[in-house]
Amino acid sequence: MAQRTVLFVLFDGVQSLDVTGPLEVFAGAEKHRAGTYRIRTASLDGAPVRTSSHLTVVPDESLTDVSEPHTLLVPGGEGTRGPQPALTDWLREHGPRAERLVSVCTGAILLAAAGLLDGRRATTHWAYCDKLARDHPAVEVDPDPIYVRDGRVATSAGVTSGIDLALALVEEDLGRDVALGIARHLVVFLRRPGNQAQFSAQLAAQTAQREPLREVQRWITEHPDADLTVETLAARASLSARHFARAFQSETGMTPGRYVDRVRLEHARRLLEDTSDGIEEISRASGYGTPEAMRRAFVKTLGAAPIEYRRRFRPVPAGRLP
Numbered sequence: 001m002a003q004r005t006v007l008f009v010l011f012d013g014v015q016s017l018d019v020t021g022p023l024e025v026f027a028g029a030e031k032h033r034a035g036t037y038r039i040r041t042a043s044l045d046g047a048p049v050r051t052s053s054h055l056t057v058v059p060d061e062s063l064t065d066v067s068e069p070h071t072l073l074v075p076g077g078e079g080t081r082g083p084q085p086a087l088t089d090w091l092r093e094h095g096p097r098a099e100r101l102v103s104v105c106t107g108a109i110l111l112a113a114a115g116l117l118d119g120r121r122a123t124t125h126w127a128y129c130d131k132l133a134r135d136h137p138a139v140e141v142d143p144d145p146i147y148v149r150d151g152r153v154a155t156s157a158g159v160t161s162g163i164d165l166a167l168a169l170v171e172e173d174l175g176r177d178v179a180l181g182i183a184r185h186l187v188v189f190l191r192r193p194g195n196q197a198q199f200s201a202q203l204a205a206q207t208a209q210r211e212p213l214r215e216v217q218r219w220i221t222e223h224p225d226a227d228l229t230v231e232t233l234a235a236r237a238s239l240s241a242r243h244f245a246r247a248f249q250s251e252t253g254m255t256p257g258r259y260v261d262r263v264r265l266e267h268a269r270r271l272l273e274d275t276s277d278g279i280e281e282i283s284r285a286s287g288y289g290t291p292e293a294m295r296r297a298f299v300k301t302l303g304a305a306p307i308e309y310r311r312r313f314r315p316v317p318a319g320r321l322p
Contacts, residue, residue: 003035003036003037003038004036004037004038004070004071004173005037005038005039005040005067005069005070005071006026006037006038006039006040006069006070006071006073007040007041007042007066007069007071007072007073007098008022008023008039008040008041008042008073008075009042009063009072009073009074009075009087009091009107010041010042010043010049010057010059010075011043011044011049011077011079011083011084011087012049012050012079013050013051013052013077013078013079013080013081014049014051014052014057014075014077014079015051015052015053015075015076015077015078015104015105015106015159016051016052016053016055016057016077017159017160017162018075018076018077018104018105018107018159018162019041019051019057019075021104021159021160021162021163021166022073022075022102022104022162022163022165022166023039023041024163024186025163025166025167025170025182025186026039026166026170027039028170028181028182028185028186029170029173029174029178029179029182032174032178032181032182033174033178036173036174040060040061040066040069041057041059041060041061042059042060042061042062042063042065042066043059043062043063044062044063044064044084044086044087044090045062045064046059046061046062046063046065047059051077052077052078052079063087063090063094064090068094068097068098069098070098070099070100071098071099071100071101071102071169072094072095072098072100072101072102073102073103073104073107074091074101074102074103074104074110074111075103075104075105075107075162076103076104076105076106076107076108076109076124076125076158077105077106080106080107080109080110081106083109083110083113087110088110088113088114089114091110091111091113091114091116092114092115092116095111095114095116096116098152099152100152100153100154100169101116101152101153101154102153102154102155102156102165102169103122103124103154103155103156104156104159104161104162104165105125105156105157105158105159105161105162106124106125106128107124107155108122108123108124108132108155109124109128109131109132109135111153111155112132112135112136112139113136116153117136117138117139117153117155118136118138118139119138119139119140120139120140120150120151120153121140121141121142121148121150122139122140122141122142122148122150122153122155123141123142123143123144123145123146123147123148123155123156123157124141124157125157125158126143126157126158127158129141129143130143145157146161146164146165147164147165147168149168154169160188163186163188167179167182167183167188170182207252208247208248208251208252209251210247210251212236212237212238212239213237213247213248213251213252215236215237216233216236216237216248217252217259219233219236220233220259220260220263221263224260224263224264224267224285224286224287225284225285225286225287226287228256228260228287230244230245230256230257233248233256244256260287261297264286264287264288264297265286265297265298265301265302267285267286267287268282268283268285268286268288268294268297268298268306269302269309271285271286272306272309272310273310279291279294279306279307282306283306291306294306
């Protein structure tokens with residue numbers, strides 16, 4: 001395949017990991033197959049930039065001098081909160097010319113400010129999804145996935161999700177074996193689908209203030225195959241079902257039923273990824289009861305049946321690749 005230029009846009013206040021994480025993925029791909037990617041970094045005037053962690057980064061060139069890239073990657077960071085108008089203008093002019101337009105974390109805010117996400121589905125760091133949706137109503141903001149692909153535009157959530165997205169792009173370009181080799185070198189897993197939630201069930205929900213409710217949260221996590229109806233959980237908290245449901249949602253930010261659904265899905269995913277247990281055994285252990293009930297939950301939330309999920313995201317045994 002022809003060499004593809006990957007251009008990283010730099011600016012003061014950029015999040016360093018939003019740059020270096022994906023950059024290491026593309027650099028790893030270039031090491032695997034020389035001549036595949038030409039990686040460039042550029043700031044507005046070509047001057048060094050100061051990252052949000054006070055690291056100084058010296059770009060390769062000025063944005064005014066770059067040739068049109070194949071993949072244009074816009075990282076996030078504190079610098080997206082008050083971006084330079086000239087940067088937004090540059091993105092508005094040059095973004096549509098890239099064959100692939102990518103953002104990491106709050107880089108999506110810069111793309112949206114340039115009008116490049118209008119009419120598209122996108123995501124960003126969970127803490128800024130509401131702001132993105134409020135400030136840019138023409139953007140369909142999805143706060144759950146770690147990354148979203150909408151045609152030639154790809155947006156990702158916070159920091160490490162940029163690595164996941166970069167691996168997905170390399171897999172698209174060069175195949176799974178190359179992407180997996182890079183993932184193993186970076187000691188990350190090539191198994192996080194883009195529609196995986198930004199949070200685990202435990203992180204997605206707030207920790208309840210009251211100890212009885214926190215104990216119920218722990219119980220659900222440790223016993224996904226138990227009777228987890230509202231009535232049973234309320235009894236464990238010594239509350240009426242109505243009082244329990246209201247208090248649980250108030251203190252955790254989600255209903256008991258949604259929390260149970262997330263815990264069971266996460267437990268089933270982990271067993272599919274990490275064990276060779278059969279689908280029927282996993283469905284029982286995760287509280288679904290039947291393989292069909294688990295299949296419906298997977299298709300609804302992840303867009304793939306359990307068997308397909310395992311095939312795509314279970315790690316390849318060590319020794320399969322050089």
